Amino acid sequence: MELQKDSTRSLGRPYRKAVLKALLNLTIFAGVLFSALNLQKGRWELALAEIGMVLFAIFVMQAIRKTEHLERWAIIFLLPFCATMLFSMMLPTSSVTVFGWVLIIPILSHLLLGRHLGLILSGIFMTLTAALFLYKHQDQPEMLAALPIANTVLIGICILAFSHVYEVTRERSELRLLELAQTDALTGLPNRIRLKESFERECKRASRDRTPFSLIVLDLDHFKTINDDYGHEAGDLLLRRVADTLRQCLRASDLPARLGGEEFGVLLTNTNTAQAAEVSEKIRSRIESMEVGFEGQALKVTVSGGIAELGVDGDSLRSLLREADNRMYEAKAAGRNQVMLPPSAELSPDPLAQPEATSRHQTHSETPDH
Numbered sequence: 001m002e003l004q005k006d007s008t009r010s011l012g013r014p015y016r017k018a019v020l021k022a023l024l025n026l027t028i029f030a031g032v033l034f035s036a037l038n039l040q041k042g043r044w045e046l047a048l049a050e051i052g053m054v055l056f057a058i059f060v061m062q063a064i065r066k067t068e069h070l071e072r073w074a075i076i077f078l079l080p081f082c083a084t085m086l087f088s089m090m091l092p093t094s095s096v097t098v099f100g101w102v103l104i105i106p107i108l109s110h111l112l113l114g115r116h117l118g119l120i121l122s123g124i125f126m127t128l129t130a131a132l133f134l135y136k137h138q139d140q141p142e143m144l145a146a147l148p149i150a151n152t153v154l155i156g157i158c159i160l161a162f163s164h165v166y167e168v169t170r171e172r173s174e175l176r177l178l179e180l181a182q183t184d185a186l187t188g189l190p191n192r193i194r195l196k197e198s199f200e201r202e203c204k205r206a207s208r209d210r211t212p213f214s215l216i217v218l219d220l221d222h223f224k225t226i227n228d229d230y231g232h233e234a235g236d237l238l239l240r241r242v243a244d245t246l247r248q249c250l251r252a253s254d255l256p257a258r259l260g261g262e263e264f265g266v267l268l269t270n271t272n273t274a275q276a277a278e279v280s281e282k283i284r285s286r287i288e289s290m291e292v293g294f295e296g297q298a299l300k301v302t303v304s305g306g307i308a309e310l311g312v313d314g315d316s317l318r319s320l321l322r323e324a325d326n327r328m329y330e331a332k333a334a335g336r337n338q339v340m341l342p343p344s345a346e347l348s349p350d351p352l353a354q355p356e357a358t359s360r361h362q363t364h365s366e367t368p369d370h
């Protein structure tokens with residue numbers, strides 16, 4: 001499961017909202033000021049357009065208070081904002097300095113819409129402005145002197161390029177920080193935060209598509225003795241190898257995570273309990289047969305686990321984790337090196353997933369703990 005766009009979008013939302021609010025406030029302030037000046041000078045079309053933008057800015061300010069769709073509102077505001085600018089530029093009575101406003105569009109559109117939409121909107125708007133300038137001043141050769149035009153175009157390109165480079169770098173660093181915050185540093189696996197986020201997304205998908213969705217919790221057996229006998233470094237190495245094994249046993253659409261300590265979780269999309277039992281058995285047997293070389297010694301470990309299925313064991317991550325955890329402790333108590341299923345689980349005819357007398361999937365066991 002890939003880190004989703006949604007995460008970066010929600011991360012950037014507060015700062016985009018702050019930029020949009022600042023723009024709306026400035027639009028209201030400048031709109032009132034300029035409409036008063038333009039009314040005084042009899043430029044009533046311009047004044048009306050500005051008053052219209054002030055009213056629209058007040059409306060958008062209310063709309064974004066609780067919206068989930070900030071990006072949409074930014075587009076809804078920016079398009080008429082740009083159109084009003086073009087309208088002002090088009091009016092024969094307006095000053096040539098109005099064209100200078102085009103330079104704020106690359107900055108605003110990148111800050112509000114991100115690198116792709118920001119670049120598209122800036123490109124379209126700057127091209128339209130250039131065309132309008134040439135058309136409006138075609139009969140005024142003094143306005144079309146090569147040097148001032150070249151200077152202005154260069155300034156425009158520089159502002160567009162810097163805004164774009166800034167936004168690309170900002171998005172990359174944001175994504176990197178998000179990855180770090182959602183990744184376990186030792187194993188490189190997703191951590192609990194990422195598991196929760198993926199669960200919420202996959203849960204919605206599973207209920208929409210009516211597909212099953214399972215969770216496996218796995219805990220290494222007697223891991224303390226590895227640390228005690230061989231040292232923490234050996235324990236860390238073993239945890240990394242277990243993480244590698246989980247990655248190898250799973251599909252790209254599944255999500256292995258380190259829940260903490262020597263406990264791992266696996267989200268299995270489009271997978272019912274019986275299929276999850278097969279996956280858990282594959283993981284269990286791979287870990288059982290794994291030998292990790294450490295300072296000339298071969299370290300070995302086994303794993304105990306529990307399975308929970310969405311709907312059968314609840315609808316929240318908390319309830320699924322609780323049920324899978326309880327089953328994992330049952331597996332420990334029943335002798336470790338096995339995975340427990342929900343009591344009502346119907347298993348597939350696959351021999352690996354055959355139920356034992358208790359309708360639980362017990363793959364191999366040591367002497368039970370009492």
Ligand SMILES: Nc1nc2c(ncn2[C@@H]2O[C@H](COP(=O)(O)OP(=O)(O)OP(=O)(O)O)[C@@H](O)[C@H]2O)c(=O)[nH]1
Binds near residue numbers: 221224225235
């Ligand atoms: N090396 C290493 N050890 C860790 C890490 N996180 C937790 N541990 C160790 O994992 C061990 C867990 O011990 P216990 O909770 O007693 O579990 P256990 O020994 O595996 O016993 P059972 O779970 O009952 O089979 C403790 O010794 C922790 O210090 C880690 O990141 N690295």
